[in-house]
Amino acid sequence: MSHYIYYILAVGCFIGELFTMEFSLTCLGIGAIGAGITSWLGFGKWWQAGVFAVVASVCWLGVRPFLLRFIDKFTKHVNTPAEDVIGKEAIVEIAIDPAKQTGRVKVLGESWKATAAGPLAVGTKCVVEKLDGVTLTVRAK
16 A cells, blocks of 8 residues: 555544544554555555554553543533532422422522422522432532
């Protein structure tokens, strides 16, 4: 195979990497460059395939973890709306009765199913302690 085809594949991998940012395609692109150099030097297809496999594997196992850790240092965790309600103030909309498993609270303008250690009346201000599925556990403020 012509070495130009390997280089075109490598450029395609690098362009594709711009959309994924997980460095998988980068490793394949670097492997394609290695195979392209092997082809340019005149080695056969088996050598080209072997160099591609070895270079891509070394890149995958050695370089990729380093790059992922480097990117993670600059990545900020963004809370989901569900995680954002923990610790916020809520107001009981429908009386909470743990025995009957009924009750709803309003937090940040959204209505959530809620439970508590004891019954809470409508209008009681409370604080969200945890989230279990779609049910909030609250305590009186």
